[in-house]
Amino acid sequence: MRLLHTSDWHLGRSFHGVGMLEAQRSFVDQLVAAVERESVDIVLIAGDVYDRALPGVDVVHLLDDALVRLTAAGAQVVLTSGNHDSAIRLGFASRLLERGGVHLRTRVEDLDQPLLIPLGTDAAGEDATLALYGIPWLEPRMVADQLGVDTASHFEVTRAATGLVRADIARRAASATVHSVVLAHTFASGGISSDSERDLSIGGVGAVPLDLFDGFSYTALGHLHGRQKLSESVRYSGSPLAYSFSEAAHQKGAWLVDVGPEGVASVAEVLWEAPRPLAVLRGPLEELLADPAHAWAETAYCQVTLTDGQRPARAMERLRARFPDTLVLAFDPQGAAAPAEASYSSRLAGAPDDLAVCCGFLDHVRGRDADPAERAALAAALENVRLSEVSR
Structure with missing residues (x-):
């Protein structure tokens, strides 16, 4: 069984005022091609499929098109909601969509309701099953009572949610070998954040410890936009596109996870081609305009910090003459006289x-x-x- 772990599509998001819908359509094209090329059985989307709770009509059409194309390519889809999504709206018609191979996990009531996939017989002659669970974004104050916890914190509600998953795995393991894959949209300790994620809580208090995911065969995390491995079995796929200049150095991609009767056999990266490079430039205006080393940035989205002692006249106009897509301009004077x-x-x-x-x-x-x-x-x-x- 081959899984493709993605997250944080943020459909409908803009980049410093520039619409990204065409770039997101390009990502969907790459995703469908990867599903066909790699014979992917299940696509995982670990939250934040939309960028806002009320997405535009064209954005909804893009998700609709993506789901139709993925299922037509032979893959099922398991999707959880993130903190940018409206769980109620995203979860609409979930029972009907399940018949078409799209499995939505947006409700607390569905935490211990996995998608079950037969894997065949393991080396001990036992029937092996893949159980896929979805833990959506859990707002502590909204779900604490429902999960039966006294303290409305990210740690407590996530511990309760993973406890429900573990209890269900234990019940099923009594009669078969169970390999578990858990999707979760959260900030796990050890993850490296970037500017385009919304803080879960002030000062990072909302980060949950990594050991909450111990014992699962694979945990497919969403929320952080950099693709990263927290442990062999716990990973972030990151966003498919860069949504801030702090992600300029990211290599965007996803994780290809092979699961067989003996468990997870391998995890490999799949890379996405960026529709437009990002350039973070710094220096005096005249040097930036003249330096041939910056030729590659002439077709990039640019963030420029000018270090001239005094702010140059018509700085943005002059920058855009060479770098037409300069989106952010900042000033950090170097060597200027100290202010009185x-x-x-x-x-x-x-x-x-x-x-x-x-x-x-x-x-x-x-x-x-x-x-x-x-x-x-x-x-x-x-x-x-x-x-x-x-x-x-």
């Missing part, structure tokens, strides 16, 4: 005239003195104001 200790208000009080006040304001808000043309424009504007007042 006097407050802005005290400096303003000591200004000799109105022109000095205006030029001082420009310097204060942008870190660069007014150039001669700007000083002339300000002087002309002030003179017009003076003449207007005199003529009244």
Whole structure:
């Protein structure tokens, strides 16, 4: 039995104001091709299939198209909800969809209701079964009573959820060999986060310990956007696309998991091709514009930090002349004179005239003195104001 572990599709998300629906369609194309090429039996989606609880119509159509194409390629789909999804909306028509090979696990009531797949006979002559469980995103305050826990914390509700799964495995193991795969959307301790995930709680208190997943044959985690291995049997697939510049160095992909009568036989990576590279550039403006080493970034989405001592004029305009898709511009002046200790208000009080006040304001808000043309424009504007007042 071959599984493909994915998560965090975030359909409908934008990237610094740029729509990503076409890039997400490209990912779906790659996913379907991988299912066909690798003869995948089951696609796992460990939460955050949508980016928001109320996705747009075109976004819903994209998921619909993806599920139709995956099942037509011969794969079943097991899908849990994440913290970006509406579990109720995503779980609509789950019993009907199950008949078509799409298995939704979005409710607490379904935690111990696995998808069961026969694996044949193991070396001891016992019938072996693959049991796939889905643990959706559990909001502690919403599910604590339902799970029978006194403390509404991520640790307690996740421990209760995995306890229900273990109890069901134990019941089934009395009559057959059971190999368990658990999908869970959570922040497990040891995972490396990036800027595009929503914090589960302030200060990382919501992270759950890794040993909550001990004993499962494979745990397919979702929530963190970097593909990573926390242990041999506990992994994050990461998001299929980069959703922040902190993910510029990520190699996006998924995990291909082979499970047989003896358990998990192998785990291998599957890589996705990025539709557009990300570039994180830093340095003085003139160097960035002239350095041939940055030629590759001319077709990338760019985040640029300028280190000029004073903010260059028309910085974004000039950057986009070479790097058209510069989406983020920041300034970190290096070597600039230390700011005066006097407050802005005290400096303003000591200004000799109105022109000095205006030029001082420009310097204060942008870190660069007014150039001669700007000083002339300000002087002309002030003179017009003076003449207007005199003529009244």
